[in-house]
Amino acid sequence: MKSAILWVSILAFFLSVSSFAKEQFATKKEAEAMVVKAVAALKTNRAKTLAEITAKDPKYNDRDLYAVVYDMTGKVMAHGANNKMVGKDLIEMKDPDGKEFVKERVELAKSKGKFWQDYKFTDPTTRKALPKEAYCEKTGDDIVCAGIYKR
Numbered sequence: 001m002k003s004a005i006l007w008v009s010i011l012a013f014f015l016s017v018s019s020f021a022k023e024q025f026a027t028k029k030e031a032e033a034m035v036v037k038a039v040a041a042l043k044t045n046r047a048k049t050l051a052e053i054t055a056k057d058p059k060y061n062d063r064d065l066y067a068v069v070y071d072m073t074g075k076v077m078a079h080g081a082n083n084k085m086v087g088k089d090l091i092e093m094k095d096p097d098g099k100e101f102v103k104e105r106v107e108l109a110k111s112k113g114k115f116w117q118d119y120k121f122t123d124p125t126t127r128k129a130l131p132k133e134a135y136c137e138k139t140g141d142d143i144v145c146a147g148i149y150k151r
Contacts, residue, residue: 026065026148028116031135034060034146038067039139046142053078054086060146064125070143072109074102077142081124095120096129105145109138123149 038060041049053060053067060067066080074091090102101119108115114137121132134147 024063025151026063026146028133028135028148030062030065031133031146031148034062034065034067035135035137035144038069038144038146039137042069042139042142042144050078053080054083056080064123064149065146066124067144067146070102070105070145072106072141072143074106080146105134105136105143109136109143113138117145117147121147121149 038049038053041052041059050069053069056066061080067078068076068080068085069078070090071077073089074093075089076085076087079085091106092100093102095101097120099119101117101121104119105117108117115135117134117136119132119134120129122128123130123132131150132147133150134145136143136145138144
């Protein structure tokens, strides 16, 4: 009986460690939820929301997940991981493979409104360029995105 309890305890420990490992990185569902939350907040108080995103408010910055807002020219209006990006025109920015992902993002926002986009970007936790998938929604003249790193 004691050995059965010991094995159940060991199994429970490893399952909890495995569950924790999965939860240390954001999911697609969490990225979509963050964008939806940011879009709603922008509609209520744009200036406050842009400031909160850039200030890394936990509503818009969670583990490796953060919100970014661009205008329709590719200028960064708010950035949840790097406040030095705010105000920069990134329309010509390329990922490590040469993909002009901001330009593509603006074009997708104009044509689709809501979309997922693949590109590579530096992971703020590892500082390595990783494949990334961002969910974006156009709201007014803003494009709101949050993405997950593919590990």
